[in-house]
Amino acid sequence: MSHIYIYSPSSAVRDKAAFRRGIARLQTLGHDVEIDEAALHSHTRFAGDDETRLAAIARAADSEADIALISRGGYGLTRLLPELPYKKIARSIARGTRYVGLSDFTAFQSAVLAKTGAVTWAGPALGEDFGAEGVPDDIMEACFDDLVCGQGEGTGWRLPKTDGPALSRFGKPSAEQAPEFKLRKATLWGGNLSVLCALVGTPYLPAVKGGVLFLEDVNEHPYRIERQLTQLLNAGILGQQKAVVLGAFNRYQLGPHDKGYKLQTVVDWLRSKTRIPVLTGLPFGHVPTKVLLPVGQQIELMVQGRDALLYWG
Structure with missing residues (x-):
């Protein structure tokens, strides 16, 4: 108990x-x-x-x-x-x-x-x-x-098929011709994208270098997500990380004006602007299925084919 x-x-x-x-x-x-x-x-x-x-x-x-x-x-x-x-x-x-x-x-x-x-x-x-x-x-x-x-040592998830080609440049191909790589000694941090952006320029945003930044948000249209990612990019925050891991971005509605612009468009754009792995599909955010993540803990990030693992054990 x-x-x-x-x-x-x-x-x-x-x-x-x-x-x-x-x-x-x-x-x-x-x-x-x-x-x-x-x-x-x-x-x-x-x-x-x-x-x-x-x-x-x-x-x-x-x-x-x-x-x-x-x-x-x-x-x-x-x-x-x-x-x-x-x-x-x-x-x-x-x-x-x-x-x-x-x-x-x-x-x-x-x-x-x-x-x-x-x-x-x-x-x-x-x-x-x-x-x-x-x-x-x-x-x-x-x-x-x-x-x-006190038994949790890490969390794993299955990457979407769309991640494979985008991540292939960061490691050798596995048997599935998908990437295989490991990032060591990285600080896991992040959370809600809108809240993090509101902390930029304040003493309350951690000055994490060489970290793994996980992000999620809710009720935010993809263009707003892109605008906030742009802020983190232009502030030099994304460039200081070893990887970005995206969780759930949900409860938004696309409109006729978008003309094919969607969340995957934002992910593709972010990958074109960074030299670090951008992974998606993390089961975390405003969704029923969510894992628990230690904010500030030293972790390893491992990718083998479509299997991703955050390990802090």
Whole structure:
């Protein structure tokens, strides 16, 4: 049994039913769930005013929980970054608390990495994942269980067929005439693309060189994704990485004006502008099937044919 602390550092919880389902699901899995006193507070669009949410983060750090899990993302953490209790958060991580979340939580994770070097975890949120109607995704639950039990050593996925030709220049062909290569001693970092771009030029974006940058986003048209990737490219951030790994970019709608312009167009464009591998298909983002990723951890990235593996064991 693990001690899981639920708190709300970003947007207000509107779907109370999903919140309750998530709590019940975690308890059914055998976890001891503690709910922060302000988890369901609301102040305009936020889960309480800034002081309330900062206090909730501090309580999460003091909880000595095994997992500090956000209730949801949304928006709200970037305005808190100057006041976050970084030393308290880093001490709690050193004691064993693992902070888990995604989306707006990217701001927290990036700032903690930039200010302290501590590792946090990109993964599920309470309502969106454990509180989903029906049965939560089994891969997500298995990855979460690995984290809770301290057994997770890496994550693998099957690359789309379109990645093969684009990656062939980075390694020798395998038996499938697909690329085979390995990147060692790289810092894994990233998260939500929009949030990361909002941190460019601030002290809260980690200055990672020789890293593997993973990215995802939701409700963003491919041209907006390209515009944000352009910002990271022109800021020199992409050029300092060993690889870029793209997760899910979903819940957008193409229109007649696009005339064939789509997400693959953006991926092809990015590959034409960089000299590093750009992999796709990572099971992470605003999708039911998501893996957990250690933000700030040293990893290896291995590709053999269409099989990709991020290893941190």
